[in-house]
Amino acid sequence: MKYSVFSLIRDGLSGARRLPPILQHSDPKKKYGIIVIGAGGHGLACAHYLTRNHNINDIAVLDSGWIGGGNTGRNTSIVRSDYLLSASFELKNFSLQLWKTLSQELNYNVMYSPRGYIDLAHSDGELENFICRANAMTLAGARAEILSPEEIEYLEPTINLRAKTRFPVCGALYQPDGGLVRHDAVAWGFARSASNAGVDIVQNCAVSGFGIRDSRVIWVETDKGRILCDKVLISAAGQSASLARIAGFELPVEMINVQAFVSEPVKPVLKRVVNYNAGLSYISQTDKGELVMGGASDGYPSFARRGSFARIEDTVVRAMEIFPFVSKLRLMRHWSGTADIPMDGNAIVGQTPIRNLYMNCGWGYAGFKATPAVGWTMAELIATGRVPDLLRPFSLDRFEEGALIDDSGIGPYPWLH
Ligand SMILES: Cc1cc2nc3c(=O)[nH]c(=O)nc-3n(C[C@H](O)[C@H](O)[C@H](O)COP(=O)(O)OP(=O)(O)OC[C@H]3O[C@@H](n4cnc5c(N)ncnc54)[C@H](O)[C@@H]3O)c2cc1C
Numbered sequence: 001m002k003y004s005v006f007s008l009i010r011d012g013l014s015g016a017r018r019l020p021p022i023l024q025h026s027d028p029k030k031k032y033g034i035i036v037i038g039a040g041g042h043g044l045a046c047a048h049y050l051t052r053n054h055n056i057n058d059i060a061v062l063d064s065g066w067i068g069g070g071n072t073g074r075n076t077s078i079v080r081s082d083y084l085l086s087a088s089f090e091l092k093n094f095s096l097q098l099w100k101t102l103s104q105e106l107n108y109n110v111m112y113s114p115r116g117y118i119d120l121a122h123s124d125g126e127l128e129n130f131i132c133r134a135n136a137m138t139l140a141g142a143r144a145e146i147l148s149p150e151e152i153e154y155l156e157p158t159i160n161l162r163a164k165t166r167f168p169v170c171g172a173l174y175q176p177d178g179g180l181v182r183h184d185a186v187a188w189g190f191a192r193s194a195s196n197a198g199v200d201i202v203q204n205c206a207v208s209g210f211g212i213r214d215s216r217v218i219w220v221e222t223d224k225g226r227i228l229c230d231k232v233l234i235s236a237a238g239q240s241a242s243l244a245r246i247a248g249f250e251l252p253v254e255m256i257n258v259q260a261f262v263s264e265p266v267k268p269v270l271k272r273v274v275n276y277n278a279g280l281s282y283i284s285q286t287d288k289g290e291l292v293m294g295g296a297s298d299g300y301p302s303f304a305r306r307g308s309f310a311r312i313e314d315t316v317v318r319a320m321e322i323f324p325f326v327s328k329l330r331l332m333r334h335w336s337g338t339a340d341i342p343m344d345g346n347a348i349v350g351q352t353p354i355r356n357l358y359m360n361c362g363w364g365y366a367g368f369k370a371t372p373a374v375g376w377t378m379a380e381l382i383a384t385g386r387v388p389d390l391l392r393p394f395s396l397d398r399f400e401e402g403a404l405i406d407d408s409g410i411g412p413y414p415w416l417h
Pocket of ligand 1: 064077079207208259336337363364365366
């Protein structure tokens with residue numbers, strides 16, 4: 001069914017009785033050409049582009065929970081491509097291009113809002129680093145600007161840069177094309193499109209084992225029985241390392257707890273997304289008026305999906321330094337997700353040591369923005385067997401070869417990236 005203003009009026013008048021179910025199927029068949037483990041944005045995007053770009057629909061997407069119930073439905077929905085290293089920049093910038101037309105492509109409003117992303121610098125050294133990034137982005141064809149404190153205040157009049165704070169703001173890197181996309185709409189938009197094209201999306205169906213013969217995957221064990229397959233993609237974020245271990249190989253990935261929360265809704269006070277870099281506290285305002293805030297990880301490996309008062313306090317204190325009105329707001333909801341972070345802080349996407357078993361993981365708290373680009377390129381890899389140029393740097397082999405992609409130059413401390 002195609003959504004349009006006319007169908008909206010018709011279905012509204014008929015009490016939505018004619019609306020068909022969004023998903024076509026729920027029980028798995030005995031065999032598929034391709035099984036995708038994980039109905040998050042990445043897994044669903046891959047299924048969508050397999051059907052759209054490669055005309056393949058003998059696919060099942062299996063999830064232990066529900067569509068978008070992992071990090072896809074828990075993130076703060078920021079999209080941007082302001083990265084220094086070309087591997088990171090190219091993939092995320094390709095994503096930014098895809099976001100622009102995704103609502104039309106899926107016939108599902110993903111609410112892409114290119115409202116701009118302001119990254120605050122708190123020292124001359126940090127500003128120099130931002131200038132370097134802005135130059136690299138401009139040379140690669142993206143829009144990037146360096147802002148003075150006065151220009152930041154002009155763009156965001158409610159910001160307070162004059163208070164004597166511990167981490168004064170001396171400028172910012174501004175990406176006008178960065179912004180927000182509605183995260184659960186992304187999951188449901190991809191799911192609906194893939195399902196309409198014949199993909200089976202099976203919820204409450206955890207994968208717990210793999211059948212491997214001659215170093216090749218031939219079936220997966222699930223809650224709903226054994227399913228034969230030709231190819232498998234693991235796209236299970238926080239559970240990737242566990243699934244890899246079951247399949248017989250290790251990933252250089254650690255799991256951390258990442259939190260976010262929203263305030264009660266207020267009238268528009270903040271247009272863009274603002275990131276306070278000293279200690280990390282990022283803030284944006286939803287269309288409903290809530291202020292969404294996120295902070296750094298807990299700082300140690302964890303599978304816990306719960307918040308900690310220390311991290312909330314830490315994040316809110318920083319937000320209040322630049323937006324004093326935050327002190328008057330009440331927090332309304334708070335949640336967290338299990339983020340998977342490799343030793344260099346960048347994703348692992350591509351082939352595994354098991355033939356026809358592919359891996360997409362390690363996106364930590366930066367993978368939402370890459371959703372369409374990962375789906376597009378993974379679909380190409382799985383369909384053709386050729387590694388797309390955009391994915392080449394993200395292979396698992398890089399940890400053996402030393403070709404790391406360490407955007408922040410921190411080294412092997414995943415929870416600091
Ligand atoms: C609090 C928070 C804020 C964030 N903010 C941002 C942001 O602003 N911008 C940004 O770009 N990124 C952000 N991220 C990161 C982003 O959310 C993730 O990188 C991205 O959503 C990963 O998508 P995914 O599809 O790979 O994983 P997920 O959405 O987590 O999907 C994985 C799925 O696999 C399923 N699964 C797991 N194990 C199994 C199994 N054994 N069998 C079957 N299914 C299984 C899970 O149920 C889940 O649905 C944030 C993350 C968090 C936690």
